[in-house]
Amino acid sequence: MTHQELAQEVAQIARRAGAAIMAVYSKEDVGVELKADESPLTLADQAANEVICRALEALPVQYPIISEENKAIPYETRKSFGRHWLVDPLDGTKEFIKRNGEFTVNIALVDQGRPVIGVVYVPCLNELYWSVAGDGAYLEYNGEQRKLQAPAFKLADEGLRVVCSRSHLNEATQAFVDALAKPELVPTGSSLKFLIIAKGEAHVYPRLGPTMEWDTGAAQAILEAAGGAVINEETGQPLAYNKENLLNPHFIAYGHLQAE
Template sequence: MTDYLALATEVGAIARRAGAAILEIYESEDFGVELKADDSPLTRADRAANGVIEAGLRALTFQAPIISEEGDNVTYATRSQFTRFWLVDPLDGTKEFIKRNGDFTVNIALVESGKPVLGVVYVPVTDELFYSAPGQGAWQVNGAAGEPVRIAAASFTLQDPNLRIVASRSHLNQETQDIIDRFDRPELVQRGSSLKIIELARGGAHVYPRLAPTMEWDTAAAHAILLEAGGRMVDEETGKDLRYNKPSLLNPYFIAYGKVREELLTC
């Protein structure tokens, strides 16, 4: 039987090594910025981190296929046969990286039967590591010598005043603003990358409406952590939990949130 908590620790070490490779380029003068076919940016750091992660995952005793934003394309005909796989974004928040604001992460998730069951999110600039294992909680470690501290999502009702609503630094559109305006005196929390979901998992915010495109590798690792912290991520249209390894790796618009108290779920 797989010890998922021990596996998360091993993957956390891989994420730290990828973060070190990212910081080496972050502190240089040349990011080597290019534009991909969809006009999203790609840097030398994306490639360097991906190489570290893929090599690290392949060296583990635990073996599973790898789907990475910066890796080889895997057709749906092939990946539809995967019962479990690693889902990787080696540098989530490339725009934040280029802006040098620190809000970028390394994301590594293990997906089983369409659900993210293990998540690792590493923040290179602050040396914060977040990870989860199924049934064993969500954890935060500050610094290489830090001790793991269990984290939990905040408990609230949707009618509470002054809820902290998370929004993207780069993608705050009118549709998202319309949702934010429904709350009673909301406080806006703007973060980049998967840190938006991590804010929910650590109890620093309550709701994150995302009515703009994201890919599965953008969300899977932090989604796994949020689930273990007591929160959820649901399709904005259907209310169903987000699923992974769909024919298209594009996520639907979604709402992520902490522990909404039971009595409100039926209101």
């Protein structure tokens, strides 16, 4: 299968996972429990994960799956993965529990440490975002498809729209924002923060706090294909994947950043 064909198959898988999530969303009790790290888990996370993993395992091409909700795979095994699926079946579980609609289904194909296919589905909005490296990023909504283009800007510009988390605004992030000229904050949940930039509605997203690889892989692929970048704050290099520790470094996601 070509990457384009694979992306279309994965897009349909994400839609089916979204339907499983919405079936739980409509219930009064979404089955919240706490994982070992005290982060919340719902019946929707589990249902979506099962849909995605079963469907990926049924595809004509087979790659290992790293998912937030699967048992951890030791690095000794993972380090030999040339390609693998990276899955967050429900990103924004806290937003799901709050019932504000800002949660997503995320599936990426990682090749040699780089996300090359990204699919993000927003169940409450029925918005499907997808990308293939080198072939652009797209949004499908109401039967129409449009190509995404991240906005061009300079960090010295006034009035930059800065995406920030509804749940994680720390001192380092505030310092980044304070260094900008008359910025406008855009509070948003889940991987939607990357997508807002990819479709030109914001400029930058500083994440100077913890995230995991599955939180970012699919949305990074989409933003990069739309002309943006997701940069390790310390090294200045794009975020890399399938590291020994799946915790991401601090990063900054940009639209099309231009030199001063």
